[in-house]
Amino acid sequence: MNMRIGQGFDVHAFGPGDFVMLGGVRIPHDRGVVAHSDGDVVLHALCDALLGALALGDIGRHFPPSDPRWAGADSRMFVRHCNAMLAEHGWALGNADITVICERPRIGPHAGAMRGLIAADLGVAVDAISVKATTTEQLGFTGRGEGIAAQAVCLLIPK
Numbered sequence: 158m159n160m161r162i163g164q165g166f167d168v169h170a171f172g173p174g175d176f177v178m179l180g181g182v183r184i185p186h187d188r189g190v191v192a193h194s195d196g197d198v199v200l201h202a203l204c205d206a207l208l209g210a211l212a213l214g215d216i217g218r219h220f221p222p223s224d225p226r227w228a229g230a231d232s233r234m235f236v237r238h239c240n241a242m243l244a245e246h247g248w249a250l251g252n253a254d255i256t257v258i259c260e261r262p263r264i265g266p267h268a269g270a271m272r273g274l275i276a277a278d279l280g281v282a283v284d285a286i287s288v289k290a291t292t293t294e295q296l297g298f299t300g301r302g303e304g305i306a307a308q309a310v311c312l313l314i315p316k
């Protein structure tokens with residue numbers, strides 16, 4: 158069977174604020190993130206995985222951080238754009254698996270909501286989308302609470 162695989166990774170620094178956007182879900186937190194858009198590392202990593210599977214570059218190529226149109230943008234729009242590109246090139250998402258890397262906020266209580274939004278934006282069943290999390294045992298920049306990271310892998314199948 159013809160298939161394509163993709164992977165993505167994204168990091169944003171914590172900064173002033175009282176919430177973070179992760180997987181399209183607004184999560185109350187004692188920090189915000191520094192970003193041009195809404196800084197949703199889950200959706201940015203997912204977009205890079207989808208674009209990588211298509212060999213169509215990365216999110217910054219499609220939505221340059223220098224472009225004022227994307228200031229404060231809802232990253233779900235980036236995901237829907239990538240999904241349109243999948244269809245345009247004759248591919249559909251088989252499944253995606255995403256890992257959020259941070260000490261806090263806790264992701265478990267929000268993972269179901271993230272999966273639902275991502276599945277809706279990609280037009281797939283919820284069981285095609287996995288969202289999970291790990292700490293780095295207080296090691297490194299995520300361990301020190303300086304920022305948050307996410308990685309994603311996806312498998313594409315012919316449409």
Ligand SMILES: Nc1ccn([C@@H]2O[C@H](COP(=O)(O)O)[C@@H](O)[C@H]2O)c(=O)n1
Pocket residue numbers: 258259260261262263264265266289290291292293294
């Ligand atoms: N931000 C996070 C980090 C972790 N979790 C959940 O806790 C489990 C244990 O994490 P370790 O890093 O100690 O292995 C992990 O498997 C997640 O279920 C979380 O919800 N949010």
Ligand SMILES: C[C@@]1(CO)OP(=O)(O)OP(=O)(O)OC[C@H]1O
Pocket residue numbers: 167168191192193194195196197201216217218219220221222223224227
């Ligand atoms: C999402 C975009 C949009 O301009 O900007 P940021 O929110 O800063 O996010 P990042 O992952 O650093 O870069 C990708 C950009 O495309």
